[in-house]
Amino acid sequence: MTDPRPVALVTGATGGMGEEIVRDLARTHDVIAVGRRASSLEALGRIDGVTTWTLELTDTAAFAPLVETLHRLDVLVHGAAIADPGRVDEASAEQWTTQLTTNVVAPAVLTGLVLPLLRASAGTVVFIGSGAGTRPVPGNVVYSASKHALRAVADVLRIDEEASRIRVVTVAPGQTDTAMQRQLVDYAGGEYERERYITPASVAEVVRFVVDAPADVQLTDIAVRPRVEIRRL
Known part of the structure; x- marks a missing residue:
């Protein structure tokens, strides 16, 4: 009898x-892909081993009923994030609340909510951070503050769960070819150079490296930077 496949949950899917x-994780794990729009999750739901949850992350009260359906969890990847650029004098209270909540x-x-399952599996938690979590990003005060705070959550969780052998890592990509990056470049009035x-x-390959790391090591902070560094975008 073969062992069941490990289970991963990925937000921002x-x-x-x-x-x-x-x-990438679906090659070796049963994956729960979490996103805000069911229509956007349809393609992922057709991948073998992938199930989908339609969930608005600002509705934290909706988490518990879904978590109760889980019987195992080995990997948790927090990939969801939003960025609404603006300076301190431009950011509204609503922007602060929405971005910090998400x-x-x-x-x-x-x-x-899933800690009991992660403790049982001595699982891995991956927070997708950002270069904005360690350095200031002009004109992006709320997002920068949120990524600094997320890194603090990861660092405290790692200490608090040391006895449970849960691995907690912040993977912090620099400028990455995403819709969010395009939005930030547009706000700054720059030219979007995708190849950079x-x-x-x-x-995803770095996350795979974390998940497949030897059981005796604890990875903590991984900065993923462009091969040719980009300054202050």
């Missing part, structure tokens, strides 16, 4: 990075 992460509160709440950016598939 319909974003550029999230979709690639789902497709980018920080939702990952923290979801992680807390990291591909989402490359980020």
